[in-house]
Amino acid sequence: MSSRRRGALRTAVIVLVAAIVVGASGFLVYANVTSAAEREPLAEVADDPAVLIDYSRDSVVLTPASDPNGEGLVFIAGAKIEPVAYAYKLSGLVDAGYTVVIVRPFLNFGLFETRPLSAFTALAPGVSDWYVGGHSLGGVKACMYADSPEVRGLVLFGSYCANDLSGSALTVVSLSGNDDGLSTPEKIDANKAALPAGTTFVEIDGANHAAFGDYGLQAGDGESSIDDSDMRDAITEAITGAWR
Template sequence: MNKVKKIIIGIISTIAVLLVVAAGWVHFSTYRPSASAQRVARSAQHVDNTTIFPAKHNKMTVIFYTGALVAPDSYSIWAKQVAAAGYSVKIVHFPLNMAFFNVNAADKLAGKNNNYVVGGHSLGGAMASRYAHNTHNKHLRGIFLLGAYADEKGRLDKTNLNVLSITASHDKVLNWQKYQANKKYLPKTTSYQTIKGGNHGGFGSYGQQKGDGQATISNANQQKQVASLLINWLNKVSK
């Protein structure tokens, strides 16, 4: 019996150590918001694991799924600009900053009778497309992808959703081969836009991402372009 107890204690101890190591890895691997993004984030509301930039006269709600291991406030700069144009933005905080831990997060944030769109960056975009594929909420009007693509589990080619896909010319994190191949999972009416000189990390504001290309435009410039492209698209979707 004592031997069994020792084995059990050993297993529990090993699991505990692995969890601590994993938590430490996630903490030190997470991309943190830039000083500029942190300043902007202070003007947001932080409610129930969500960073919210409310619009004074909300035309439609924008729910955003973050990239893998990217802190939510890293997207504050373009989010505030979109909110200023009349679209409330809700940035989801995921466990360990991984969107696949709560793919249906948008259901809680959408509201019962409010039109909304959902979008995401990188892994967050893939999970947002899976959400859009599975949801039955009739108020979902569209989805946008930032440096991301839909996979077969998130295929939207048989839906009537408005879809916007934004890429950056210097993005070296995005798997471009899969991006091109997976266009088949998006509607033929999808709008494709490219930010010249931008990179993968530039869809947020958190510094240079490992393996990414070097942007030839400033982060502020890319943030402004992301906001502008989203606002133009939202103006069409909200009509």
């Protein structure tokens, strides 16, 4: 190979490596720019004497202050959403006696998460029976955890499964919003076949994609017309009704 060709090849390799480095760096920056939790709903959870909060950057553990029922939910946050942004909407479950562990997935994208479910259930050692769930892409990852033998059921917020759970005996609750512009009612309906025949489907009137958390507006979403407290109540009633 001539020196000119070696030089051209070396230059091409350098350019390729530089492009990979720049692309990876750009993605890391993008992945770590997240939607923060709104203050008022979070303050309401903090002021609730029935809920104990233990949180770090990567997880939020909500525990009943009294009479926990020994059951819990591991909930995977949606893409680029702070875990604590789901605390208010899930706090009704805690008031009902359930422990809730809200997880930040690796790089803030559920599909990049590779840790075993036990890494999250270990955060609440007092829980003996577990459900898994998630919002949007977090729900897709939750479906993958649902095959674990310790899991009793699955909860989806504006989400659907990429893997087939239709033959499982899981208790599944699929919540959607009729004004969701991302996980639209049509998409939810088109993916029903991946869930067990006994799945509870609840379409919440006036809810959009972002209504399942408290983190502000989301590009491409519909407009929500449901009050936050009504949304929290709808979530709580649908899930606890299926879990009884």
